[in-house]
Amino acid sequence: MADKNYTASDLVIDTLKNNGVEYIFGIPGAKIDYLFNSLKDGGPELIVARHEQNAAMMAQGIGRLTGQPGVAIVTSGPGVSNLTTGLLTATSEGDPVLAIGGQVKRQDLLRLTHQSVDNASLLKSSTKYSEEVQDPESLSEVMTNAIRTATVGKNGASFISVPQDVISSEVESRAISLSQKPNLGVPSENDINEVIEAIENAKFPVLLTGMRSSSHNETQAIRKLVEKTNLPVVETFQGAGVISRELENHFFGRVGLFRNQVGDELLRKSDLVLTIGYDPIEYEASNWNKELDTKIINIDEVQAEISNHMQPVKELIGNIAGTIDIISDKVNAPFINSSDLDELEKLRATTLEKTAIKPTHKDGILHPLEIIDSMQKVLTDDTTVSVDVGSHYIWLARKFRSYNPRHLLFSNGMQTLGVALPWAISAALVRPNTQIVSVSGDGGFLFSGQELETAVRKNLNIIQLIWNDGKYNMVEFQEKMKYQRSAGVDFGAVDYVKYAESFGAKGLRVTNQQELEAAIKEGYETEGPVLIDIPVNYEDNEELSSTMLPDVLN
Incomplete structure (x- = not known):
């Protein structure tokens, strides 16, 4: 390939390299594709996601697991706006992320044109740092300060908006070297x-x-x-x-x-x-x-x-x-x-x-404590378990023991649906010689279930457990406690085994603890992702809350 002039996109890639970035999660588009084109010539590994929100949550997973910013790059307009939930989750829950979004050309910023949005203002409340670059020569400076902001104090997300004509400009500046995190002292x-x-x-x-x-x-x-x-x-x-x-x-x-x-x-x-x-x-x-x-x-x-x-x-x-x-x-x-x-x-x-709850056993359907007991028997201490939000999240937080830090992952600040599979993908990338288990309800899973294709494409060893009851059950049981009835929590059935198979993953369905333990072991032995559909009995959810003090209803 013939030598090319050094551009702002080269500056971005070299700055990421200097900061030890190994993976970029994102989706291309016309306003940012110059940067994606430069990535083909060498740089961090690009993981193409199926939705920008999931890309942000994969970046968040990298941040939580490594302490270094995960990186997401998306195009303009809805590409940027789709980052909001992922970046808000990362900032609220203290996980470092650097997100870069495409923008219209500078001459179009002040008029109504295709995908013209005030990106920096849009994401200011979701991040610790949100700015738009007008001078291509300053890109590495801005990125370095964004990374420092994301990793100092309470970690969180930083966002940089880059106009189309900025990212493609030739530059004389060179990338700033590794951004050192300030050393904090100790008290007297x-x-x-x-x-x-x-x-x-x-x-x-x-x-x-x-x-x-x-x-x-x-x-x-x-x-x-x-x-x-x-x-x-x-x-x-x-x-x-x-x-x-x-x-x-x-x-x-x-x-x-x-x-x-x-x-x-x-x-x-x-x-x-x-x-x-x-x-x-x-x-x-x-x-x-x-x-x-x-x-x-x-x-x-x-x-x-x-x-x-x-x-x-x-x-x-x-x-x-x-x-x-x-x-x-x-x-x-x-x-x-x-x-x-x-x-x-x-x-x-x-x-x-x-506060003890004895599992109510029913044939063909598993009680949460039965599922947890089987998980505890089969999973090793090195297994990373990412947990989505739902009734299963309460049961696991209370009952599942984990003996290594950041091996049991919860969205506790925002309680964001859909985090489990994106985080599991991140864990599979940075912990390649261990098993990764993602746990979702059937409601939360389909917030990001399309990323099963990403896991298949990257041949990642992920076991996806779905606690399946056909409802947004965490909402349902709290509504019943408040109003003695539920509203807006029901949805239709999905054949998750066929869903998994349609993406090229292995799909399994279990009806008792022995089958679940065998399925998890099969997942350990299978190359690539495995999905296990588990019918769950949530009858004891209200009992889970029956001994609550009177001040604790969320």
Whole structure:
């Protein structure tokens, strides 16, 4: 191929390379196809998606799993507007994403013409950073600052709008090298000592680990602290996997959605809660500190959002892992003694007895606890499980144990339907030697089910479980609790086995636990994606909520 002049699209690709980007998710179009054309000459691997929202959610999956921005590139007009939900989900849930959208030529920006939209304004409320580039020479500068913004503080999405004549322009600038993330410091020795003294003086201290506690370094630091201090731990949904198998007796469940779990009772009884990487979008403090009688110490990269129920007496803002490591190194004896641990076990047993649900077995249809039991038997600790939103999400968040951070993935901030399969695709790309399981309801699955073709095309080893009941059941059971009837939750049947086969995937249907376990094992042994249709019995959903405190209906 003959040498070509260096263009803005080359500048974009080189900037992505310099930042270690391996995958781009997107859909081409006339306003951005110059960039797609340049990608053919070398660059990150392009994964063509079937919808821009799914491309954004695949990018979000990369961000959550790696801590580095996932990248989505789309065309103008509806291509950009379709990014909104994915970018909003990433920003709300703290996952770094860089999205680039095509735009009309600069001369057409101020008049009504084909696909002329104020892209930057459109996506400003869904992102941490949203700007349009007018000067092609500044593209690498803008991208670098967008990446830094996406990965500093609470991570989130950045968006860059690029007019058609900008991306195709020749440039003299060259790509800025790797954007280094600023190193965060640790609190002073005096601050550390005050926190240790507060924990030592507390009668019942508890750790609440949130979304920013679940990356590798933070998880290792928390495990070291728990091992040395015997502190009990409650996880948020996005904090799942912080506590290892070896520390199982210190784990007191996850909190989210409904205030009626073991973790809620533990937090209610605590006189001092140490929040680590906690974000209120996961589970507002009004849910776990409603009585307003709990002291809070906040350890995080970003300062707390103050509310009536979240008023920390002390905040240690900086490097989370480094801060916790210093606390661990300065602790000389456990904060919780063996008699206190015995009392905690009694609390666990009492609360579990009050909230216990025994599965109602029906032939030919599986109870949620039966499905979870089978999953727990067959899946390994290295399996990544991405979970869509629906009734299954509540059951899995409460009952499915995960012992590695960011291996059980929830959309807890936005509760966005359709995330499971796009995230599973991302996980299969960055964790190629492990098994990936995507769990959806039959409602949420068809929000992004077309990406099954993407998984087939890339020959990704993904097992897609569909909990099938023919309804938007998470809405249905809450409506029944409020109004004694449901509305707008029914839809028609789909043959998901044939659906899978039409895309070139393997489709299986099961009717009992033995068949489910055999199907999952078959999925492990099959090259490429496998879909398993599971008829589910949600009769106990209302019982799931029957012991709720009166303040917790969503």
